[in-house]
Amino acid sequence: MENVLLLDTSVGSDNKGDDIIMKCVRHQLSDITKHAYVYTLPTHVSPFHWYQVARGSNRVKTFDNAKYKFVGGSNLLTMDMLTHFPQWNINIFNAGPLKGSILVGVGAGSGSKVNGYTKALYRKVLSHEYFHSVRDERTKRILDDMGFKAINTGCATLWSLTPEHCRQIPTQKSDSVVFTLTNDPAGPLKEDQQLIDILNKNYKQVYYWVQGDHDFEYIKKFRNTHSITIIPPTIEDYEKILNTDVDYIGTRLHGGIYAMRHKKTLYYHCN
Numbered sequence: 001m002e003n004v005l006l007l008d009t010s011v012g013s014d015n016k017g018d019d020i021i022m023k024c025v026r027h028q029l030s031d032i033t034k035h036a037y038v039y040t041l042p043t044h045v046s047p048f049h050w051y052q053v054a055r056g057s058n059r060v061k062t063f064d065n066a067k068y069k070f071v072g073g074s075n076l077l078t079m080d081m082l083t084h085f086p087q088w089n090i091n092i093f094n095a096g097p098l099k100g101s102i103l104v105g106v107g108a109g110s111g112s113k114v115n116g117y118t119k120a121l122y123r124k125v126l127s128h129e130y131f132h133s134v135r136d137e138r139t140k141r142i143l144d145d146m147g148f149k150a151i152n153t154g155c156a157t158l159w160s161l162t163p164e165h166c167r168q169i170p171t172q173k174s175d176s177v178v179f180t181l182t183n184d185p186a187g188p189l190k191e192d193q194q195l196i197d198i199l200n201k202n203y204k205q206v207y208y209w210v211q212g213d214h215d216f217e218y219i220k221k222f223r224n225t226h227s228i229t230i231i232p233p234t235i236e237d238y239e240k241i242l243n244t245d246v247d248y249i250g251t252r253l254h255g256g257i258y259a260m261r262h263k264k265t266l267y268y269h270c271n
Contacts, residue, residue, distance in 0.1 A: 079111030
C-alpha cells in the first residue's frame with residue numbers, strides 16, 4: 001500500500017474555518033487517498049525537529065518517502081519565512097522530508113516581494129514536477145515568479161458548489177438563522193450591532209456560531225443577545241444546525257461557504 005502525506009492546516013489553528021478547509025481537501029483528494037495509507041502532519045506547528053532529520057529517524061524517512069505530499073488550503077504562503085511564526089512552520093533545517101509537496105487551494109499572506117531565504121525554502125520543499133493548486137491569481141503569480149507551475153483553482157471549499165448544487169439552495173427565507181461575526185480588536189462595530197438587531201427582528205430563532213477563537217468574547221460586547229443561542233466552535237455542532245431549516249448570514253467566509261455546501265440560503269454581511 002502506498003503512503004500519502006497530508007499536511008494539515010487545521011492543527012493549532014485559531015480559526016475553525018481551517019477545519020472546514022481540511023474537511024473539503026480530504027474529500028477532494030479521496031480518489032487519490034482511498035487506497036493509500038494517509039499520514040498527517042501539522043503546518044502551523046513544526047512537524048519535527050531538525051535533529052530528527054539529521055539523525056535519519058525511521059519515521060521521518062517514512063514521511064520523506066511518501067508517494068504524494070499534499071498541503072491543504074488557507075493563506076499558508078508568506079513573503080518572509082523568517083517571521084516569528086510563519087503559517088507553514090518549517091525552516092531550511094527540517095524541511096527536507098517535505099520535499100515535493102503539492103499545494104491544494106493554497107493562498108498567500110500579505111506582502112509583495114518574496115525574500116531570498118523564503119525563495120530558497122520554497123524551492124527546496126515544493127514540487128517542481130506537479131502543478132500547484134492556488135486560490136487566487138496573486139498567489140499564482142508569486143509561484144510563477146519563483147519558477148513553479150500553478151493553476152488558480154480557488155479554495156477547495158468551493159469546488160463542490162457547482163451550478164447543479166447551487167440550484168438546490170432555497171430562495172425563500174427561513175424562520176431561523178445562524179450567523180457569524182469576526183472579532184474586531186478595536187472594539188464592537190456599530191454595523192455588527194445593527195446586524196444583530198435586524199436578525200432578532202426578522203427571525204424567530206437566532207443562532208451564533210463561534211468560528212474564531214475570540215468570537216465568543218466579541219459577541220458578549222453587544223446588546224440584545226440574551227435570546228441568541230450560542231453554537232460551540234466545532235464543525236460537528238455547526239453541521240447539526242445546518243442540517244435544520246436555517247439561513248446563514250455573517251462575516252465569516254468559510255462559515256458561509258460551508259452553509260452553501262449544506263444548501264442553505266446565504267446572505268453575506270460585509271463590514
